[in-house]
Every structure is written in structure tokens, then in C-alpha cells.
Amino acid sequence: MKSNITEKINFLFATKLSPDGDEYKYEEVTRGTGGMVSASYVWNLRKGKKDNPSREKIEALAKFFDVAPSCIIGGEGAKRDYKVDNRIDKILADPLVREIALGTLNLSDDAKELILTMVKKAGELE
Numbered sequence: 001m002k003s004n005i006t007e008k009i010n011f012l013f014a015t016k017l018s019p020d021g022d023e024y025k026y027e028e029v030t031r032g033t034g035g036m037v038s039a040s041y042v043w044n045l046r047k048g049k050k051d052n053p054s055r056e057k058i059e060a061l062a063k064f065f066d067v068a069p070s071c072i073i074g075g076e077g078a079k080r081d082y083k084v085d086n087r088i089d090k091i092l093a094d095p096l097v098r099e100i101a102l103g104t105l106n107l108s109d110d111a112k113e114l115i116l117t118m119v120k121k122a123g124e125l126e
Contacts, residue, residue: 006048008072009061013046016065029064036060 018024024032026039037057044050053061055069062069091097104112 005051005053005072006045009042009045012061012065012067012072016067029061032064033057033060037064 013023016024018028026042029037029042030039037053037060041050041053041057045053058069058072062072091101100115104115107115
């Protein structure tokens, strides 16, 4: 059974993406925490093999993911207490981007893929 820490660490990886929009690699976390949290330790946390990180490791991970330490060790509601992705505020503030996103909600996955391809191509042309 996965621990609460495992779920929260996995949630951070899924929602706090790298600047290129991908999930962080374990080595990036190691570098970003100044070596405080090794790649193998991150793997063990994500797999539930480690479930009681030290305060220092929690603080290093929280700083890396730009969340409060309580978001990692806090209760079930802690995930709601921080921003999922620092780009969300920009998305919500732009009415056109918001309308585009809302307009895709009921589309098929194929249609969404087509729109994503078009957006990427438009970005290349900019």
C-alpha cells in the first residue's frame, strides 16, 4: 500500500513540471536539492520503499517543487493548498486561453491531439 508521502511526491512529479513541460528527472531533483536528495532516494520515495524522509529532505524537496513542506507531510487537504503549476495563474488570467481550454473539454482525444499539434506549430511560427 502506498504511503501518504508516496502519493504526495508522485502528485508533485505529475503536476509541478519542468520548464519544458515534462516530468522532472530524478537527477534534476538531485541537482536541484544540492545533493540533499539522491536520485535513488527519490525513486524509493515514489515506489513507497521509503516513507519517512527526514525534515531536511522534506524541506529540500519542498523548496525544489516550490511548495510548503506541509504540502508533503500535511493532511489529505494539503494538495489543495498549493498551486499545481505556476503557469496556471497565467492560463486563468488570459480569457482567450481559458476559452480555448474550455472548448476542448468535450472533444475526443483525437481532436485534442489535432489542436495540440496546431498549437505547437503556431509556436514554431511565432
